[in-house]
Amino acid sequence: MDFTLPVLFIGGGTVAIAFYVAWSIGANDVANSMGTSVGSRALSLRKAVIIAGIFEFLGATLIGIHVTKTIQHGIVNPDTSTFLANPNIFVYGMLASLLAAAIWITITTFYSLPISTSQSIVGALIGFGIVATGASAINWGKIIQIGESWFLSPLIGAVLAFIIFYIIKKVIFDTDKPFESMKKSLPFFVFALISVILFSIFKSLEKTDFQIMSILTILQITFIIAFICAVISYFLICRYKISNHKTDAEIYNSIEHVFIYLQIITACFVAFAHGSNDVANAIGPLSAVINILQSGSIESVVGVPLWLIFLGGIGIVAGLATWGYKVIGTIGRKITEITPTRGFSAEFSTAVVVLMCSRFGLPVSTSQVLVGSVIGIGFAKGIVAVDLKIIKKIFVSWIITVPVSAATAAIIFIIISRLG
Amino acid sequence: MEKKEHFRAPVQDTFRRKSPFEQLLEHMCKVRECIDILGNGLNSYYKGDYKDFTNLTKKVSKIEHEADLIKSNLRNHMPSTLFMPVDKGKFLWALREQDAILDHAENLAVMLDMRHTKIPKEIQIDFIEHSKSVMKTVKAMEDAVYNIRDLVETSFVKREREQTKEYIYKVHEFEYEADLKKYKLTKKIYELENKLKPMDVYHLLKIADWVDDIADHAENVADWLRAMIAK
Numbered sequence: 001m002d003f004t005l006p007v008l009f010i011g012g013g014t015v016a017i018a019f020y021v022a023w024s025i026g027a028n029d030v031a032n033s034m035g036t037s038v039g040s041r042a043l044s045l046r047k048a049v050i051i052a053g054i055f056e057f058l059g060a061t062l063i064g065i066h067v068t069k070t071i072q073h074g075i076v077n078p079d080t081s082t083f084l085a086n087p088n089i090f091v092y093g094m095l096a097s098l099l100a101a102a103i104w105i106t107i108t109t110f111y112s113l114p115i116s117t118s119q120s121i122v123g124a125l126i127g128f129g130i131v132a133t134g135a136s137a138i139n140w141g142k143i144i145q146i147g148e149s150w151f152l153s154p155l156i157g158a159v160l161a162f163i164i165f166y167i168i169k170k171v172i173f174d175t176d177k178p179f180e181s182m183k184k185s186l187p188f189f190v191f192a193l194i195s196v197i198l199f200s201i202f203k204s205l206e207k208t209d210f211q212i213m214s215i216l217t218i219l220q221i222t223f224i225i226a227f228i229c230a231v232i233s234y235f236l237i238c239r240y241k242i243s244n245h246k247t248d249a250e251i252y253n254s255i256e257h258v259f260i261y262l263q264i265i266t267a268c269f270v271a272f273a274h275g276s277n278d279v280a281n282a283i284g285p286l287s288a289v290i291n292i293l294q295s296g297s298i299e300s301v302v303g304v305p306l307w308l309i310f311l312g313g314i315g316i317v318a319g320l321a322t323w324g325y326k327v328i329g330t331i332g333r334k335i336t337e338i339t340p341t342r343g344f345s346a347e348f349s350t351a352v353v354v355l356m357c358s359r360f361g362l363p364v365s366t367s368q369v370l371v372g373s374v375i376g377i378g379f380a381k382g383i384v385a386v387d388l389k390i391i392k393k394i395f396v397s398w399i400i401t402v403p404v405s406a407a408t409a410a411i412i413f414i415i416i417s418r419l420g
Numbered sequence: 421m422e423k424k425e426h427f428r429a430p431v432q433d434t435f436r437r438k439s440p441f442e443q444l445l446e447h448m449c450k451v452r453e454c455i456d457i458l459g460n461g462l463n464s465y466y467k468g469d470y471k472d473f474t475n476l477t478k479k480v481s482k483i484e485h486e487a488d489l490i491k492s493n494l495r496n497h498m499p500s501t502l503f504m505p506v507d508k509g510k511f512l513w514a515l516r517e518q519d520a521i522l523d524h525a526e527n528l529a530v531m532l533d534m535r536h537t538k539i540p541k542e543i544q545i546d547f548i549e550h551s552k553s554v555m556k557t558v559k560a561m562e563d564a565v566y567n568i569r570d571l572v573e574t575s576f577v578k579r580e581r582e583q584t585k586e587y588i589y590k591v592h593e594f595e596y597e598a599d600l601k602k603y604k605l606t607k608k609i610y611e612l613e614n615k616l617k618p619m620d621v622y623h624l625l626k627i628a629d630w631v632d633d634i635a636d637h638a639e640n641v642a643d644w645l646r647a648m649i650a651k
Contacts, residue, residue, distance in 0.1 A: 381505035
C-alpha cells in the first residue's frame with residue numbers, strides 16, 4: 001500500500017465520517033416513519049424518538065447486517081482500471097462522497113426539509129465519479145431513475161393514499177353508525193397491514209443470505225399470520241364499547257383512537273425497514289474503504305463488518321434523537337395537521353408503495369412517497385389545509401440534491417487528493 | 421418531561437398555525453360569549469334597568485377586539501398557496517360575516533348606552549320577544565358553525581353535511597321569525613307616535629333595526645356556510 005496519508009488517520013476519519021453519515025440520515029429520515037404519528041399526536045415527540053430508535057437499531061442489526069448489495073456498485077464501479085491501479089483514489093473518493101452527502105443532508109435537515117438521503121449519496125458518488133474517471137464511468141441510467149423518482153414517488157404515493165383514505169371514509173365515516181362500521185372493518189385493515197409488513201420483511205430478507213423460502217411459502221406464512229392478527233384484533237375491538245349517548249364528535253374521537261394503534265404499528269415497521277435498508281446503503285461504501293485499508297486491494301463484493309453496522313445504528317439513533325424533530329415538524333405540522341386515520345392512510349400507502357415499487361424495480365424514495373401521500377389525502381378532502389408553499393420548497397430541495405451533492409463531493413475529492 | 425419536549429421544538433410551536441377551521445370556531449366562541457352577555461343586557465335594558473349597562477358595553481367592546489385579533493391572525497395566515505378542502509373565498513366570507521355580528525353587537529351596545537331610552541310598557545314585551553328571536557338565530561348559527569368540526573373530521577360525508585344544513589334551515593327560520601317580530605314592533609311604535617317624543621320614536625326604531633342587523637348577519641354566515649359545504 002502506498003498511502004501518502006497515514007492509514008491510521010484515514011481509518012479514524014472513515015469511522016468519524018461513517019458516524020456522521022449515519023447521524024445525518026437518522027436526523028432527516030426519521031420523519032419518514034414518525035412524522036405523521038407525531039403530527040396526529042398518536043405519539044409524543046419523545047416517545048416517537050425512542051420507538052424509532054429501537055426499531056431503526058433492530059432493523060440495522062438484524063437485517064441490515066446481512067445486506068451485502070450496497071449502493072456504490074450501481075454508480076461507480078470500483079473495479080475499473082483507474083481504481084485498480086490506484087486504490088487510494090477510490091478510498092478518497094468514497095470518503096469525499098459520503099462527507100459531501102452528509103453535509104447536504106445536514107443542511108436540508110437544518111431547514112427541516114425531507115429529502116431522499118440515498119439520492120444525496122448517489123449524487124455525491126456521481127460527482128466523484130465524474131472528477132475521478134470522467135463522465136464515461138457514470139451510470140447515467142441511475143440518474144434518469146432519480147429523475148423519475150421525483151415524479152413517480154409522490155404521484156404513486158398520492159394516488160394510493162387517496163384510495164386508502166377514500167376507502168376509510170366510505171367504509172367507516174360515511175355510514176349511519178360509524179363506530180359499528182369501524183368495528184366491522186377493522187380486522188380487514190389489520191389483515192392488509194400485517195400482510196404488507198410481513199411480506200416486506202420477507203422481501204428484505206431476500207437481499208440477505210437467508211434466501212431459504214420460495215415466494216409461495218412466504219405468501220402462505222404471511223397470510224396465515226395476518227389472518228391470526230385480524231382475528232385477534234376482532235376480539236379486542238369487540239371488547240371496546242362506547243355508550244349510545246355520545247355526541248358525533250366523541251364517536252369520531254373513539255374511531256381515531258383505535259387508528260392510533262394501527263398507525264403506531266405502521267410507524268414501527270417503516271422505522272424497521274429504514275434501519276434494515278438505508279443503514280447498509282450508507283455504511284456500505286465505507287465498508288469498501290475499510291476493506292481496502294485492511295487488504296490493500298479492491299474486491300468487488302464486500303460484506304459490511306458487524307461493528308460498522310452497530311456504529312451506523314448508533315449514529316442513526318443519535319441523529320433522530322438530536323435533530324430528528326426538525327423534519328418531523330415539517331411532515332407532521334408544517335405541511336398540515338392530521339388525525340390518526342389520515343396518518344395511517346399516509347404511512348400505510350408509503351409502506352405499500354415502497355414494497356410494490358421495489359418489487360417492480362421502480363425507483364422510489366420513502367421520503368418522497370410520504371410527502372406525496374400527505375398531499376393525496378389532502379385531495380380526498382381529508383386534510384384541513386395543506387400548505388403548498390412548503391411542498392414547493394421540498395420539491396425544489398429534491399431536485400437540487402443531486403447537483404449540489406455531486407459538486408460538493410467533487411470539490412472535497414479534489415481537496416483531499418491534492419493534500420494526499 | 422413535558423418541559424423538555426417544549427424546549428426541543430420551540431420554533432415550530434411558535435409559528436405553528438392552528439387549522440383555519442379551529443380558528444373559525446374560536447372566533448365563533450367569541451360571538452357566543454358576546455351574544456350571551458348582550459342578550460341578558462338587552463333584557464335588563466328593555467325593562468329599564470341601566471345599572472350595569474356601561475360595564476357591559478366595555479365588555480362587548482373587549483370581546484369584539486379579541487375576536488378581531490383572531491380574525492386578522494386567521495386572514496394573515498391564509499396564503500394563496502394554502503390548499504383547503506373548501507373554497508377559501510367562501511370561507512373568508514363566512515368569517516367576515518361572523519365578524520360583522522360582533523361589529524353590530526358592539527355598535528348596538530354603545531348606541532344604547534349613549535341614550536338610555538325608556539321602552540314604553542305597551543311594547544316592552546315585543547322588544548324582549550324580538551331580541552329573543554335574534555338570539556335564537558345566532559345560537560342556531562353557532563350550532564351550524566360548530567358542526568364544521570364533525571364535517572372536517574369525516575372529510576365532509578353526506579350525513580354530516582345534512583346535519584349542518586339542518587342547522588342552517590333553523591337559522592333561516594328564526595331569522596324570518598325575528599323579521600316578522602320586528603315589523604310588528606315597528607308598527608306598534610308608529611301607533612304610539614303621538615304619545616312619545618320624536619327623539620324617543622327615532623331611537624326606538626333604531627334599536628329595533630340594530631338588533632335585527634345581528635340576525636341578518638347570522639343568516640349571512642349560514643348562507644356562506646351552505647355555499648362552502650355544497651358539493
